[in-house]
Amino acid sequence: MDSKGEKSGLINLSINGLDVSVEEGTTLLEGARFMGFPIPTLCHKDGLSPYGACRLCVVEIGEGAKTKLVSSCTYLAEEGLKVRTASSRVIRARRMILELLLASCPQSKTIQDLAAAYGVRQQRFRQEYEDCILCGLCVRMCEEQMMAKAIGFRGRGENRSIGVPFDIQSDVCRLCGACMYICPACQLRCTYTEPERAICGGCENLTPPCIEKEQFDDMMCYMQPCVACEIKKD
Amino acid sequence: MEKLKSIDDFRELQQRLTADRDLGIPSIVIPAGTCGQASGANDLIRITKRELLAKELTEKIHLRITGCHGFCEMEPSVLIEPRGTFYPKVGPNDMVRIIEAVARGETLEDLFFLDPVTGERVEIKNDIPFFKEQVRTLLSRNERIDPIRIYNYIENHGYSALARVLAHRSPEWVVKEIKASGLRGRGGAGFPTGLKWELLAKQPNGRSKLLVCNADEGDPGAYMDRSVLEGNPHSIIEGMLIGAYATGATEGVIYVRNEYPLAIKYLIIALQQARELGFLGEKTLGTRFSFDINLVRGAGAFVCGEETALIQSIEGKRGEPRQRPPFPVRKGIDGKPTAINNVETWANIPVIIESGALEFSKIGTKNNSGTKIFSLVGKIKNTGLVEVPMGITIEEIINRIGGGPVGRVKIKGVQTGGPSGGCIPAKMFDLPIDYESLTEAGSIMGSGGMIVMDEKTCMVDVAKYFMNFLKGESCGKCFPCRKGTQRMYEILDDISNRKGTLAHLDLLKELALAVKDTAMCGLGQTAPNPVLSTLRYFHDEYIEHIKDNRCPAGVCKELISYSINENCTGCLLCLKACPERAISGRKKERHAIDSNKCVKCGACTSICKFDAVDVR
Numbered sequence: 132m133d134s135k136g137e138k139s140g141l142i143n144l145s146i147n148g149l150d151v152s153v154e155e156g157t158t159l160l161e162g163a164r165f166m167g168f169p170i171p172t173l174c175h176k177d178g179l180s181p182y183g184a185c186r187l188c189v190v191e192i193g194e195g196a197k198t199k200l201v202s203s204c205t206y207l208a209e210e211g212l213k214v215r216t217a218s219s220r221v222i223r224a225r226r227m228i229l230e231l232l233l234a235s236c237p238q239s240k241t242i243q244d245l246a247a248a249y250g251v252r253q254q255r256f257r258q259e260y261e262d263c264i265l266c267g268l269c270v271r272m273c274e275e276q277m278m279a280k281a282i283g284f285r286g287r288g289e290n291r292s293i294g295v296p297f298d299i300q301s302d303v304c305r306l307c308g309a310c311m312y313i314c315p316a317c318q319l320r321c322t323y324t325e326p327e328r329a330i331c332g333g334c335e336n337l338t339p340p341c342i343e344k345e346q347f348d349d350m351m352c353y354m355q356p357c358v359a360c361e362i363k364k365d
Numbered sequence: 366m367e368k369l370k371s372i373d374d375f376r377e378l379q380q381r382l383t384a385d386r387d388l389g390i391p392s393i394v395i396p397a398g399t400c401g402q403a404s405g406a407n408d409l410i411r412i413t414k415r416e417l418l419a420k421e422l423t424e425k426i427h428l429r430i431t432g433c434h435g436f437c438e439m440e441p442s443v444l445i446e447p448r449g450t451f452y453p454k455v456g457p458n459d460m461v462r463i464i465e466a467v468a469r470g471e472t473l474e475d476l477f478f479l480d481p482v483t484g485e486r487v488e489i490k491n492d493i494p495f496f497k498e499q500v501r502t503l504l505s506r507n508e509r510i511d512p513i514r515i516y517n518y519i520e521n522h523g524y525s526a527l528a529r530v531l532a533h534r535s536p537e538w539v540v541k542e543i544k545a546s547g548l549r550g551r552g553g554a555g556f557p558t559g560l561k562w563e564l565l566a567k568q569p570n571g572r573s574k575l576l577v578c579n580a581d582e583g584d585p586g587a588y589m590d591r592s593v594l595e596g597n598p599h600s601i602i603e604g605m606l607i608g609a610y611a612t613g614a615t616e617g618v619i620y621v622r623n624e625y626p627l628a629i630k631y632l633i634i635a636l637q638q639a640r641e642l643g644f645l646g647e648k649t650l651g652t653r654f655s656f657d658i659n660l661v662r663g664a665g666a667f668v669c670g671e672e673t674a675l676i677q678s679i680e681g682k683r684g685e686p687r688q689r690p691p692f693p694v695r696k697g698i699d700g701k702p703t704a705i706n707n708v709e710t711w712a713n714i715p716v717i718i719e720s721g722a723l724e725f726s727k728i729g730t731k732n733n734s735g736t737k738i739f740s741l742v743g744k745i746k747n748t749g750l751v752e753v754p755m756g757i758t759i760e761e762i763i764n765r766i767g768g769g770p771v772g773r774v775k776i777k778g779v780q781t782g783g784p785s786g787g788c789i790p791a792k793m794f795d796l797p798i799d800y801e802s803l804t805e806a807g808s809i810m811g812s813g814g815m816i817v818m819d820e821k822t823c824m825v826d827v828a829k830y831f832m833n834f835l836k837g838e839s840c841g842k843c844f845p846c847r848k849g850t851q852r853m854y855e856i857l858d859d860i861s862n863r864k865g866t867l868a869h870l871d872l873l874k875e876l877a878l879a880v881k882d883t884a885m886c887g888l889g890q891t892a893p894n895p896v897l898s899t900l901r902y903f904h905d906e907y908i909e910h911i912k913d914n915r916c917p918a919g920v921c922k923e924l925i926s927y928s929i930n931e932n933c934t935g936c937l938l939c940l941k942a943c944p945e946r947a948i949s950g951r952k953k954e955r956h957a958i959d960s961n962k963c964v965k966c967g968a969c970t971s972i973c974k975f976d977a978v979d980v981r
Binding site: 182184185189205207223228234235256265267284286 | 683690837839841842845847850879
């Protein structure tokens with residue numbers, strides 16, 4: 132089996148004790164998910180280049196005392212690698228990341244769900260109310276799928292943010308809304324066109340309802356003009 | 366400058382230059398690196414030039430302007446060769462006297478270095494304890510070389526290692542020799558340089574390979590790379606040429622931070638001269654080997670010292686690390702195999718080839734051979750650059766070379782390895798300095814910063830300082846590093862502001878360990894070190910901050926108060942110095958501080974001559 136596997140370009144590794152053969156160039160995340168092992172991600176989407184920023188997808192590789200955590204979305208399968216997707220070290224790391232996420236972006240349904248799934252029921256830091264977790268999905272979406280490169284990162288460290296150059300409407304932005312569509316932090320907020328999926332429905336409860344207003348002025352909506360509003364108008 | 370067409374041409378030039386040297390003529394050597402220039406070396410140079418011309422001494426006394434010699438505390442200094450007389454902290458008027466004395470063949474005893482430990486004056490540079498205890502393989506070359514004169518480098522055995530390798534040795538031999546020397550990367554991680562070269566040499570042919578010199582030295586308080594770049598740029602070029610010959614690389618890049626204008630200037634001159642003489646460019650010294658080096662200037666991000674971020678930066682992208690593997694040696698700049706070494710590593714290469722791997726590996730200890738330059742700064746008598754063999758204890762560096770603490774305050778610990786390093790307490794000063802011991806102690810070798818701290822340094826404040834640095838300098842790409850450093854800072858800030866609880870300490874430790882485990886690059890993985898090491902060795906200090914609301918070092922403003930004790934003579938000095946008029950009192954009567962008005966600026970403490978201001 133081994134020699135045959137090597138000839139056909141297959142790589143043999145072990146995921147959670149299970150022997151697995153995957154094609155060369157497969158990431159650990161793809162391999163594990165193919166085998167049915169769930170790994171949470173926030174900055175990964177099929178069709179976009181792997182980024183490795185949210186670090187939720189960390190898995191433990193190696194054996195004995197020399198194990199380490201790597202992001203499974205960027206790590207390519209290696210021959211003979213021993214991977215554990217849910218060891219205590221992995222879970223501990225993910226729980227701390229989720230706690231940090233909750234402390235910064237408590238309103239996101241995605242993050243709330245993930246935290247609940249990992250049993251994170253409190254966060255011990257000073258509560259912040261940010262929206263963006265800088266996962267970079269929108270930037271990659273805009274560049275790689277929409278071929279626009281309208282938005283990008285600016286600043287570094289605590290000043291890092293996503294935006295358009297000089298904060299003025301970008302000429303290359305086609306208002307396609309893909310950035311909004313893909314955002315894991317806000318995707319479940321602005322769903323006016325599908326009200327049954329909305330978590331707050333805040334926009335419907337505004338007086339006057341925001342749909343009657345010129346724009347989503349005070350809402351958690353990043354589009355100007357708003358896609359939902361545009362669709363409704365048509 | 367005429368291009369050298371063959372190795373024989375080079376040897377002839379070198380012989381001619383060496384023969385022309387007249388060692389009998391006294392030389393005035395003025396170190397004018399950035400530190401020297403900042404403290405007035407340029408004035409000394411101007412005065413010397415003027416005096417030598419005016420007194421028609423240009424034939425009798427030579428002047429050499431060099432890079433930093435390492436004793437930055439004593440800049441601007443002057444060295445008189447061949448005797449080796451050392452004059453520290455020379456003023457413009459002293460300079461005129463020195464020149465006159467040199468012309469007469471005399472020395473000026475009142476200007477000699479005053480040893481703060483023994484109280485005696487020492488004339489000869491190498492007798493000064495600061496220099497005597499060091500092993501200065503790299504730094505001693507700075508004294509002999511004018512960085513903007515390639516001939517000066519050549520006459521001091523420069524480029525002979527390259528010529529020997531090109532003439533007699535195969536690339537495989539060079540790699541083997543570097544491996545045998547046991548040289549490990551001086552950038553901090555300590556990866557064996559020979560192994561890295563071997564991996565690069567083994568990369569499939571046909572694709573061009575690159576060498577990079579990482580001169581993006583960003584640690585606060587560390588400047589050893591700068592001194593090598595400014596003092597001896599050709600040693601790096603020669604090192605890279607030898608590396609290129611050994612690995613088959615065709616292009617080189619020196620990535621230097623833009624905050625080092627003098628280093629950039631000297632590098633540009635050195636590269637130009639090396640090209641003119643035929644070392645760089647097509648067909649080095651008429652052989653079949655070709656290599657050229659480009660200079661890339663960094664835009665000021667600390668994280669660009671990390672190798673994958675450095676590659677992105679050289680490619681013209683945002684300086685952000687990416688996940689390894691693939692390692693740069695397989696996929697580096699523009700996807701080409703790239704080997705990245707630190708400035709000090711490159712400077713060591715000609716030394717190894719010159720002296721032989723065996724000789725080199727005799728310095729230091731078994732798995733840590735050679736010397737390492739540290740920048741010794743902080744609360745210590747002699748600050749500056751020290752070059753010591755690996756495996757020397759911290760004790761020896763701090764007490765014998767550094768001269769021990771300033772004043773009566775005891776030394777509490779030393780911070781090594783910059784923001785990613787940790788604090789080592791005084792009780793562990795018998796620790797040998799090598800990669801493994803430091804890592805085990807919770808710190809790192811890093812590029813070689815060494816900040817000495819005494820009892821008046823608050824460890825919570827130190828950790829807070831480094832977190833503040835890192836939360837701004839983290840690239841922000843990966844979440845735990847970006848948010849983790851911010852949150853660690855936040856907790857430390859709370860602790861220093863009476864808001865800390867004991868639960869905070871557990872959270873801090875838990876968070877630090879998680880960041881260490883999950884961050885993407887070296888910066889994030891080592892960022893919690895300042896917190897973890899201070900928590901480990903100075904736990905009591907944290908407890909005191911939280912439980913007793915007291916900062917034992919008297920640094921955290923929220924936790925201290927100023928008062929005047931019975932030592933006060935009523936001199937009115939502090940009263941006048943206080944910007945808030947918080948001090949009251951009459952002449953020859955004990956003063957008092959109004960704690961409501963006091964802003965804890967410390968002006969009274971620093972001006973008081975009688976130790977009468979208590980900080981509690």
